[in-house]
Amino acid sequence: MTIDPNTLISRARECLDEAYAPYSRFRVAAAIVDDQGRVFTGVNVENISYGLSMCAERVAVFTAIAAGSRRITAVAVTSSGADLLSPCGACRQVLAEFAGPDVPVYCDAPDSPRRWTVAQLLPAGFEATQLGG
Numbered sequence: 001m002t003i004d005p006n007t008l009i010s011r012a013r014e015c016l017d018e019a020y021a022p023y024s025r026f027r028v029a030a031a032i033v034d035d036q037g038r039v040f041t042g043v044n045v046e047n048i049s050y051g052l053s054m055c056a057e058r059v060a061v062f063t064a065i066a067a068g069s070r071r072i073t074a075v076a077v078t079s080s081g082a083d084l085l086s087p088c089g090a091c092r093q094v095l096a097e098f099a100g101p102d103v104p105v106y107c108d109a110p111d112s113p114r115r116w117t118v119a120q121l122l123p124a125g126f127e128a129t130q131l132g133g
Contacts, residue, residue, distance in 0.1 A: 019043035034069035078108035
């Protein structure tokens with residue numbers, strides 16, 4: 001099932017104010033679609049111990065997993081910043097675990113959204129086949 005990229009970005013924007021970012025004041029929100037057409041959202045959650053903070057993309061993925069999803073078919077990310085934002089390295093690796101290499105990742109930007117695939121964002125990601133088992 002496909003979803004319009006602008007609709008998915010709008011879903012992410014709708015929850016942006018729910019981000020918990022009292023330290024950086026930089027809010028991020030993500031929306032993902034699973035293979036059943038369900039949309040899951042997530043926001044960044046900061047902690048005074050920054051290493052314990054969680055990115056919006058991973059919150060959205062983990063929420064989908066908790067609901068029984070295993071395959072992601074599209075991703076959208078937006079932020080409170082004025083510039084283009086793309087997922088961090090850790091989020092890219094988590095997305096690669098549950099999304100195929102051709103899954104689109106739409107990143108909100110002031111002029112127009114940018115589109116990449118998971119493979120473009122993580123061209124040499126760690127894969128289960130590398131475990132040798």
